[in-house]
Amino acid sequence: MLIRDFMAREPVCLRPDDNVQHAAKIFSKYEIDGAPVVDETGKLAGIFTKTHVMRAIAKGMPVDTPVRHLMRRQVYTIFEDDVPESAWEMALKYGIGRVPVVDRQNRLVGMMTRTRLVQAFEQKYKNIISFLNAVLNCALSGICAVNEKGTVVIFNQSAAQITGLSVDQVVGRHIEEVIPQSGLLKVLQTGKASYGQKIVLHQTTVIANQTPVIYGNKIIGAVSLFHDVSEVEALSQQLETVKRMAQELDTIINASSEGIALVDQEGKLIKLNRTYEQVEGVCGEKIRGLRAKDLVQKGYLSFLAVLAALEKGGSACVIERLRTGREVLTTATPIVDEHSRGIRRIVVNCRDLTELAELRRQLEEERARYHAELESLRWEARESDRMVAKSSSMRDVLAVAQRVAPYDSNILILGESGTGKDLLARFIHHRSARATGPFISVDCAAIPENLLESELFGYTAGAFTGADRQGKPGLIEMADGGTLFLNEIGELPPGLQAKLLTVIQEKQVRRLGGIKPCPVNFRLIAATNRNLEQMVEKGAFRRDLYYRINVIPIRIPPLRERPEDIAPLVHHFLHRFNKKFNVFRQIAPETMEWLQNYPWPGNVRELENVMERLVVISVEEVIKPGSLPEQIRKMAASALVKKGNPEPALLLNLYQQLGSTRKVAAALGVNQSTVVRWLKKYGYNLSATRS
Numbered sequence: 001m002l003i004r005d006f007m008a009r010e011p012v013c014l015r016p017d018d019n020v021q022h023a024a025k026i027f028s029k030y031e032i033d034g035a036p037v038v039d040e041t042g043k044l045a046g047i048f049t050k051t052h053v054m055r056a057i058a059k060g061m062p063v064d065t066p067v068r069h070l071m072r073r074q075v076y077t078i079f080e081d082d083v084p085e086s087a088w089e090m091a092l093k094y095g096i097g098r099v100p101v102v103d104r105q106n107r108l109v110g111m112m113t114r115t116r117l118v119q120a121f122e123q124k125y126k127n128i129i130s131f132l133n134a135v136l137n138c139a140l141s142g143i144c145a146v147n148e149k150g151t152v153v154i155f156n157q158s159a160a161q162i163t164g165l166s167v168d169q170v171v172g173r174h175i176e177e178v179i180p181q182s183g184l185l186k187v188l189q190t191g192k193a194s195y196g197q198k199i200v201l202h203q204t205t206v207i208a209n210q211t212p213v214i215y216g217n218k219i220i221g222a223v224s225l226f227h228d229v230s231e232v233e234a235l236s237q238q239l240e241t242v243k244r245m246a247q248e249l250d251t252i253i254n255a256s257s258e259g260i261a262l263v264d265q266e267g268k269l270i271k272l273n274r275t276y277e278q279v280e281g282v283c284g285e286k287i288r289g290l291r292a293k294d295l296v297q298k299g300y301l302s303f304l305a306v307l308a309a310l311e312k313g314g315s316a317c318v319i320e321r322l323r324t325g326r327e328v329l330t331t332a333t334p335i336v337d338e339h340s341r342g343i344r345r346i347v348v349n350c351r352d353l354t355e356l357a358e359l360r361r362q363l364e365e366e367r368a369r370y371h372a373e374l375e376s377l378r379w380e381a382r383e384s385d386r387m388v389a390k391s392s393s394m395r396d397v398l399a400v401a402q403r404v405a406p407y408d409s410n411i412l413i414l415g416e417s418g419t420g421k422d423l424l425a426r427f428i429h430h431r432s433a434r435a436t437g438p439f440i441s442v443d444c445a446a447i448p449e450n451l452l453e454s455e456l457f458g459y460t461a462g463a464f465t466g467a468d469r470q471g472k473p474g475l476i477e478m479a480d481g482g483t484l485f486l487n488e489i490g491e492l493p494p495g496l497q498a499k500l501l502t503v504i505q506e507k508q509v510r511r512l513g514g515i516k517p518c519p520v521n522f523r524l525i526a527a528t529n530r531n532l533e534q535m536v537e538k539g540a541f542r543r544d545l546y547y548r549i550n551v552i553p554i555r556i557p558p559l560r561e562r563p564e565d566i567a568p569l570v571h572h573f574l575h576r577f578n579k580k581f582n583v584f585r586q587i588a589p590e591t592m593e594w595l596q597n598y599p600w601p602g603n604v605r606e607l608e609n610v611m612e613r614l615v616v617i618s619v620e621e622v623i624k625p626g627s628l629p630e631q632i633r634k635m636a637a638s639a640l641v642k643k644g645n646p647e648p649a650l651l652l653n654l655y656q657q658l659g660s661t662r663k664v665a666a667a668l669g670v671n672q673s674t675v676v677r678w679l680k681k682y683g684y685n686l687s688a689t690r691s
């Protein structure tokens with residue numbers, strides 16, 4: 001802004017020859033206080049004012065006196081390319097209200113009046129304000145200023161953007177109404193600045209610096225400069241996450257049971273995890289930054305794989321023996337930079353083979369242990385169907401069973417309860433082609449009649465009230481591919497006999513509630529302790545079914561018919577229960593004698609139970625007859641008596657246990673005198689023996 005932009009052009013002028021009267025007329029016409037005097041060349045010659053007119057009148061000079069005699073020749077001028085401030089200074093300094101404007105040749109070009117100056121300064125003020133506003137709006141920080149009353153006077157574009165409030169909404173309003181959380185009121189009140197405060201302005205987190213605006217000694221306002229840190233906050237959170245991940249990664253690397261090292265593109269060690277330190281016996285911190293070559297040469301690390309990887313630019317794997325005596329497998333894998341295609345890092349894995357070898361040894365040991373255990377389980381499984389058969393009758397039974405086992409023919413096992421029918425059925429199954437298939441044993445007498453049908457044949461979903469939602473396969477279906485053993489088949493109700501016959505004939509089973517029969521392939525072994533023939537005669541058992549199941553009948557004799565089996569069975573069970581209860585009981589010969597003379601109405605099952613009891617309750621290693629159940633002792637004794645010639649050892653044993661011939665007589669069911677006679681006959685001195 002220059003003078004020429006604001007000066008009044010072509011101002012009213014006077015000539016040097018113009019007279020006083022003319023000048024007065026001009027002043028009056030244009031309502032001015034004075035005018036510059038310009039010569040014929042346009043140059044400024046002087047200035048003539050009302051004061052000169054009055055001075056002329058006062059001196060009584062004629063009105064036609066030329067103004068050149070009275071005008072002031074020394075005139076304060078200003079150049080047209082000066083700034084308005086110069087004119088302002090001049091006006092103030094010399095107390096003049098009008099300053100002539102000249103060019104460099106001193107030609108009058110205009111007039112700078114007070115009004116023009118005010119216009120110039122108003123323009124300048126406006127320019128400054130616009131510039132300041134532009135500056136404020138260009139600032140990336142939000143700026144909010146209040147006057148001493150707390151009214152917002154400045155609110156720049158950034159402030160509007162950050163807070164989401166428009167400039168019009170805020171400027172001119174009290175700060176408490178529009179941004180109560182700004183804190184500016186406090187600054188106004190205390191006059192204290194605050195820096196780096198984190199505040200939330202309309203859901204945006206900002207960092208604000210607030211200062212009072214002081215003029216002289218007075219607080220005339222307060223200003224707040226703030227910037228949005230939401231992004232920075234998000235970034236710092238991301239940074240936190242990355243930091244945490246880096247820490248976690250570090251923890252994982254350190255926790256790895258494998259040695260892990262990181263090397264840069266020049267082969268310098270960056271990191272070594274704990275396992276690596278332990279395996280190599282070094283401290284990672286002390287050797288960090290050293291080159292792979294030096295690490296190898298100085299014997300710190302077995303980094304041959306790294307050297308190889310650096311040389312060939314690819315993975316390398318080396319087995320080395322360390323100075324610690326350990327054998328390690330080191331693998332160096334380069335990580336290639338995506339852009340330059342050069343090596344960026346090398347990851348080194350070090351596996352302690354010594355430990356692996358130890359693990360392998362432990363594994364082998366474990367395997368051997370499991371193998372042994374498996375073998376013993378297999379042995380037990382084999383043993384479980386081991387049938388003791390010393391008697392010729394039992395040996396015949398097993399021979400027949402062995403012979404018929406491979407064929408799929410139906411077998412009917414006959415025998416009293418506890419003779420081993422179930423065991424024999426398993427014996428046959430394990431020797432048949434179906435040995436790997438299932439062995440399903442059903443005790444027809446043990447299952448309540450109303451459940452037997454659904455148990456045998458299964459049922460479909462919702463076949464009857466209380467039926468399982470998904471239905472259930474029957475035992476017959478479950479025997480598919482194996483053997484179905486129907487024990488106590490004589491107890492089968494007539495309705496089921498007919499159904500069973502259909503299954504046997506058609507080799508198909510239909511579940512209760514089902515429509516479609518499904519094929520089944522099983523081998524049937526039936527067993528009974530009843531006389532089926534008689535039942536057939538009485539109409540209690542279906543003849544057709546009897547013929548179907550009685551293809552190969554095998555009869556197991558009761559134990560009393562094969563006493564030769566008793567002693568081996570006793571030893572068999574003694575061994576089993578010793579093992580089971582981890583004891584080492586033996587059987588006294590007298591006890592064995594008693595056991596052999598007992599008729600075993602409950603057959604092998606009874607013997608098995610008695611043996612378990614003896615092993616468990618006997619307090620001595622050797623099981624004496626005294627441990628035998630009362631009823632066995634009684635029955636065995638009467639059996640002896642029936643033979644008419646009791647064993648001398650037995651008689652003495654009994655006498656020792658019971659303590660009197662009367663009690664022995666009562667136990668044996670004979671007269672006391674008979675007992676005395678027997679004892680005498682065997683040459684025992686009763687009183688001597690007793691003592």
Ligand SMILES: Nc1ncnc2c1ncn2[C@@H]1O[C@H](COP(=O)(O)OP(=O)(O)OP(=O)(O)O)[C@@H](O)[C@H]1O
Nearest residue numbers: 386387388416417418419420421422423604605608
């Ligand atoms: N010869 C044997 N050798 C070894 N153990 C046998 C022998 N006979 C039977 N046992 C054992 O005796 C117990 C009874 O045998 P099993 O259950 O086979 O008899 P069962 O005739 O099927 O009886 P029930 O008709 O009452 O069901 C079983 O623990 C069985 O292992």
